[in-house]
Amino acid sequence: MNIYDAVKFRYSNRRYKFEEIDEELYKNIVDYANNIVPVFRKAEFYIDFIKATSPVNYLTNYRPIVAPYYICFFTKTNLESNLNMGYVMQAFSIYLTSIGLASSFMRPTGIKLVEKDGLKPVLMMAFGKAKGLPYRDVKYAHRHALDRFIYKYDECDDFSKGMIDYGVLAPSRLNQQPWRFEKRGNDIDIYLYRRFDSYRKADEVSVGAVLCNMLLYAEEKWHKAKVELNRVTVSHFKNADYICSIVLDSE
Structure with missing residues (x-):
């Protein structure tokens, strides 16, 4: 595989x-x-x-x-x-x-x-080595519908939706899936919903796992992408904090 x-x-x-x-x-x-x-x-x-x-x-x-x-x-x-x-x-x-x-x-x-x-x-x-199968079919991933993750879902392009769809297959604490995304120009901004302070580190770790999946998707589709911090000054999410952005090559 x-x-x-x-x-x-x-x-x-x-x-x-x-x-x-x-x-x-x-x-x-x-x-x-x-x-x-x-x-x-x-x-x-x-x-x-x-x-x-x-x-x-x-x-x-x-x-x-x-x-x-x-x-x-x-x-x-x-x-x-x-x-x-x-x-x-x-x-x-x-x-x-x-x-x-x-x-x-x-x-x-x-x-x-x-x-x-x-x-x-x-x-x-x-x-x-697993007891049983080491794999899980993606249909058993129990993820939210994609439009729940993306701000202004209908305005998001198909490539970015594909990246995010791969990203949210990442694990999260108690499978809470605390991530939210906004496509803005060449940027995909990633946010975390505010939860208990004790969850914060684990939630940030889960964003790292999301980044891994998303960058693998971009690489597979022959797109250049990089991760940057501090690219957002105004958030559209009242109960979420900006974490980082994936910047797509404009070519």
Whole structure:
């Protein structure tokens, strides 16, 4: 399965076989993760891999996720870092889907991880061979209708709608889908609905995952696109905050 198609079939799988991955494949997985280029290159981060030696319950907020492998994202806590985190982890998750492995985002709870060089362990992902299918048909994604996400939906062009449709296949906390979009000239502006402050970091991470999907869509359609901050001064959403914009090439 190619990376573009894997976006549609990726989902958060919480049930894994406690089996090792072929050594050569595992090396390729680590190399792939270490070579993902983030959205904001100046924002410091690093990733680390953990091999579980026994099927211990590493607890998330909601349920145990027992997996043979984990990847942990170390970074600072700010907007750029949160967007990077979501982007890189989503890119890694999509890659795993493309090679037939399952994955699930989780908090780094229940594992003793040490801060390194001022960077804290902020997000983890469990991965490995799934119990059952590692894929999910896109029709079971349970996403809102596209016109609910887009401001002035009828004025939005088909290409931008396609990008956004791919974007909202990204995961979000409790599947709340807090994103909203506005097409403005060559920009697709991305907003977050205001929710509990405790959700804010996770919501910003989810925007990073949305960016990953949208930029993959643009690349597949041979369009140049980049992510920029601070391109909006007036919001049309009373209960949402502007986060960033995807700027499409005018050619």
